[in-house]
Amino acid sequence: MKKLINAPDDVLADALAGVAAAHPSLTVHLDERFITRAGGPTPGKVGLVSGGGSGHEPLHGGYVGYGMLDAACPGEVFTSPVPDQIHAATTAVDAGAGVLHIVKNYTGDVLNFQMAAELADDDGVRVESVVVNDDVAVEDSTWTAGRRGTGATVFVEKIAGAAAERGADLATVAALAREVNERSRSFGVALTPCTLPAAGKPGFELADDEMELGVGIHGEPGRSRAKLAPAKEIATTALEAIHADMPLSGDVLVMVNGMGGTPLIELYVVYKAVAEWLSGHGVTIARNLVGNYITSLEMAGCSITVCRLTPELTELWDAPVETPGLRWGR
Amino acid sequence: MKKLINAPDDVLADALAGVAAAHPSLTVHLDERFITRAGGPTPGKVGLVSGGGSGHEPLHGGYVGYGMLDAACPGEVFTSPVPDQIHAATTAVDAGAGVLHIVKNYTGDVLNFQMAAELADDDGVRVESVVVNDDVAVEDSTWTAGRRGTGATVFVEKIAGAAAERGADLATVAALAREVNERSRSFGVALTPCTLPAAGKPGFELADDEMELGVGIHGEPGRSRAKLAPAKEIATTALEAIHADMPLSGDVLVMVNGMGGTPLIELYVVYKAVAEWLSGHGVTIARNLVGNYITSLEMAGCSITVCRLTPELTELWDAPVETPGLRWGR
Amino acid sequence: MLDTETFHRWIVETARLVEANADRLTSLDAAIGDADHGINLRRGFQAAVTALAEKPAATPGAVLATVGRALISKTGGASGPLYGTGFRHASKSLGEAAEVSELQLGAALAAAVAGIRQLGAAAEGDKTMVDAWTPAVAAYQSTVDGGGALAEATRAAADAAEGGLRSTVELQARKGRASYLGPRSVGHEDPGAASTVLLLRALATVTAET
């Protein structure tokens, strides 16, 4: 295992201290393990709290700031946060208008946020939860834990964050968050595995000519192994899977996301293929992101997320945002 | 070789097409291989042109836009651009106030920019060149090609770009660019090599417990091989090398830069160590960047760049910038 | 009758077994999950042992309440809330009792599995820790019902958990992270079922001489 760390057990604490040192706009609660905006809660505004395992940076801590999250709760690497830290973050950001929990659909995240919501409820904080489940690589049936939450989380946090910033109430912000989730789908592909610092060896193995189609953001196996293919074919596989699940049309927001170990030049190669496929299918990319937005440690690969926009969603997407990971308009 | 590409020979063309599709704010001259702002040259403004081998994204194309570059000339992967494309870019962005070439100090880049400057001169375009040479890993003596240009390029492009945007003349912009370069030093460390698409195999080899201290951004060997060390030690080695060459004091701008294959969480671990070392030496980090700003394909590792700020440089750093790779203030 | 000390030893022994088997648990999780189950439980049970050491509990129920709280606060993942809730339900079932009979222990184990099933909404056959817990509790109960000694009953529980663990190999996961794999989840032991075996094996060990 080759990592720029001090000791496997210190990765999260050290990284949080680094975030604290790097970003005066954030307050990092090192002991309780959550990150808030430095200014404290915005009076009257609905608070947005997200969280999940670490190792997906800039998600979630990098999305705390004006126009996006009020707090992020980083768990250990690839492990959901615990109820205490979510509870503490929820209480810290409540400004009387209630708090929205944005939760990626993994049993661990769901259970821990649920327990935290109950604790917050005991304190009289109104909490709504939206569960993000956009990954078409896994079946969504009542016989499974449902789809995984991946790239759409970035869209949900941005758009719900913009609505909250404008003063929308908790029910409205939650409804928007759910709408974004419902209109979004993702598909990921891994070329290499990644290694949990505490485990010291890769979570799975891939032959030199293999890729994992439909990989999860924690390196969970996906739909199938396949021979490594050109970027264009990979993009087609991903978009066909998305399109089969949610027919694409009209204006879309597209993210071509790097998983941490893939250089930007390759993401642009993929983006070209994505743009060509979509325009060939009569779909217009109205907005896009190309870069590392929700990663899986040093995994090589990419995920593609598509959201079918409405004029309202586009406008909220364009609204100013000022976070370490996403910034425009101020 | 595992890459998200279509064919090794198509990487650059495909990536440029992807950049064109992704960024309406840019015009990508696909045949002539250069990137300009979509709006064309800004009347009366000094034009800033940079360029170099591809594979360092977001450098340089990602820094074209308001407050930074007017044009970027991407060469083949890790190969300097050719005079024709630099000449074309120079002519395209000249708005009568002359053009500054920002060149990283490699023989190939220097020679090709020099030839382009002569061609532009023949057309009556005034060109000044600043050669960036901030890498303390290699000796700067009259007996060598001098130091390599690395991370300081980002600082030079940002600060000179801000000055040009404010209407400074060519001599002033060039002098500022040189000042930033002179006040900046870098040191890089690689944990893994990277693979040129056209070569198909890694440019060098590192054992499982080895790192390359002082690595170049093209995977050039550095000062020495060493046993992989904790992040804190690596940061200390880098900062001591920088400090030995240019004693640090006062306010600095620090970049902890990922080389393409290193996850952000590790960069924050390094940033913590950097912040502690600097504050232990009475140096104040006034501004910082943590992320992938000048990469080496999928190489794992990081580089640390420090610039000794002046009030003027800080103000220019803070000025609005709107590029795919760096954005704030608008 | 089991005293507070025995419950304390149960947790220490569980922590020891988890530590010794952490890599195996993580490997199982690598096959059908995200390769952290051993890491999670090690963190959780270390926290439980520390919590008990820092603030010794006065009753068996208090031991389990502390453990449940520590697991929920420190484990993370799916297993943290599930085991934590199990211990809290068991604790409530024991109430303030200073000593615990085999019948009371049986009720506590039943409460634990009920709490886990309620929170996780998993049924038997879903390839989760429930597949180890359910036969274990049943085996304990029937041993006690048949007049077996406490030591016999806990051993029967551990053995049945092991049987339950083996049964998970053939199953397709319908809950938790492994369910994302669909048919590809077949052919592997469930990590949570494997850790449940350790927990019950530890119980059998500390009650072996009672």
Add this chain to the structure above:
Amino acid sequence: MLDTETFHRWIVETARLVEANADRLTSLDAAIGDADHGINLRRGFQAAVTALAEKPAATPGAVLATVGRALISKTGGASGPLYGTGFRHASKSLGEAAEVSELQLGAALAAAVAGIRQLGAAAEGDKTMVDAWTPAVAAYQSTVDGGGALAEATRAAADAAEGGLRSTVELQARKGRASYLGPRSVGHEDPGAASTVLLLRALATVTAET
């Protein structure tokens, strides 16, 4: 006397040798540079061949002018401007001549190396292509001065370039990317010197029967 056709064949033969040796050139560059010399030169000489095919040159000097321009426009790196400038200087030295004598070729080669030295500011011993060019031009000259035939002189040049290449192994680089290595550059052949050998070997081949 060498005609336009021979000069054309020189470039085609060079392109062939570069193609055949591209991996070796790249490996040499991997050791002390950035592992692209073979890739760069392949691209450059392919472009030169294409340019000559698209717009046939009328004189030997025109051939070299086209090649110089193509190398500068397409190669990139340090070697592109250096070789390109070399060919352009050689072209200027040949002027409009329709046929080239051994004396004229000698002057052209001398002009090439002078152009390269001027642009790159490298001296002999700096571990660059200059270390192959310089003895090659000298050997060519002294063979011709001694009354040797053209074929002999070009072979002597290629052999001397090879000697120059071997001499670079012991040298520490003072120019180009390899200079960043300091003492670690010792013990390897210089890639540009190696490609210079190919260029001169190709010249010897196409002039062997003259």
